[in-house]
Amino acid sequence: MKYWLMKSEPSAFSIDDLIACENSTDHWDGIRNYQARNFMRDTMEIGDKVLFYHSNCDEVGVVGLAEVASEAYQDFTAFDESCKYYDPKSDPDKPRWVMVDIKFVEKFDRTVTLKEIKQIDELSNMKLVQRGMRLSIQPVEEFEYDFIINLAKGVL
DNA sequence: GCCAACGTTGGC
DNA sequence: GCCAACGTTGGC
Numbered sequence: 426m427k428y429w430l431m432k433s434e435p436s437a438f439s440i441d442d443l444i445a446c447e448n449s450t451d452h453w454d455g456i457r458n459y460q461a462r463n464f465m466r467d468t469m470e471i472g473d474k475v476l477f478y479h480s481n482c483d484e485v486g487v488v489g490l491a492e493v494a495s496e497a498y499q500d501f502t503a504f505d506e507s508c509k510y511y512d513p514k515s516d517p518d519k520p521r522w523v524m525v526d527i528k529f530v531e532k533f534d535r536t537v538t539l540k541e542i543k544q545i546d547e548l549s550n551m552k553l554v555q556r557g558m559r560l561s562i563q564p565v566e567e568f569e570y571d572f573i574i575n576l577a578k579g580v581l
Numbered sequence: 582g583c584c585a586a587c588g589t590t591g592g593c
Numbered sequence: 594g595c596c597a598a599c600g601t602t603g604g605c
Contacts, residue, residue: 434603457601458588481603539604557586559602 427468428570430476430487430553431527432561440477440489440532449529450494454502455510457522461562466497466523474570475527478553479536480561486538487573495526533577547572 431453433439443451456462473493479485499520502510515521542548552563 432603460588485604559587561602 426567427470427473428476428565428567429464429469429473429493430478430551430563430565431491432478432480434481435479436482439479440491440529443477443491443527443529444532446529450526452495452500452524453527454500454524456500456524456561457510457512458561461560462523464562464564465525468564469493469497469525471495474530476565476570476573484536484538486536486540486542487533487577488536489532490530490574491527492530493525494528497523497525500524535577537573537576541576542573545572545576 435441438451443449453465456465471493475491475493476487477489477491478487499517500510500515500522502508503512503515503520503522504517505511510522512521539553542551543554548554548569551565551569552558552560553565
């Protein structure tokens with residue numbers, strides 16, 4: 426069992442959008458970064474736990490939980506010329522990009538904000554708060570995952 | 582909207 | 594293989 430943080434811009438795809446999907450599950454398409462792709466392709470497993478993070482918005486932070494619901498498979502949006510994620514260099518016979526399905530688990534009553542996370546010593550090693558870290562899919566430690574849930578629920 | 586930091590591309 | 598130019602990310 427592994428733990429991840431996955432970023433999404435709520436103006437493009439928010440946690441409420443995920444809830445609204447059939448079975449509260451959707452494919453996580455549009456990843457065009459090799460490191461993030463490799464995590465999905467090589468390391469993620471069905472059932473892995475995900476912190477759902479809203480970036481580039483009014484209230485930046487972790488808004489809820491999800492889980493990995495499929496193995497990695499080819500990201501078909503790379504072959505669609507009309508899609509903004511179109512990548513002419515991705516050959517359908519040898520797809521360059523993959524995605525996984527993500528299933529909604531829980532929406533927090535409140536957002537655990539980036540600002541708040543930055544102020545907590547125990548979370549200072551999270552990739553999220555490292556300078557210049559832009560990866561949209563990041564591994565997190567189990568205790569970090571638990572810590573953020575506890576913050577959201579006011580247990581701490 | 583700004584801009585720092587980063588990843589990718591492509592000429593050499 | 595180097596590195597400048599460019600495009601993107603994402604906090605503020």
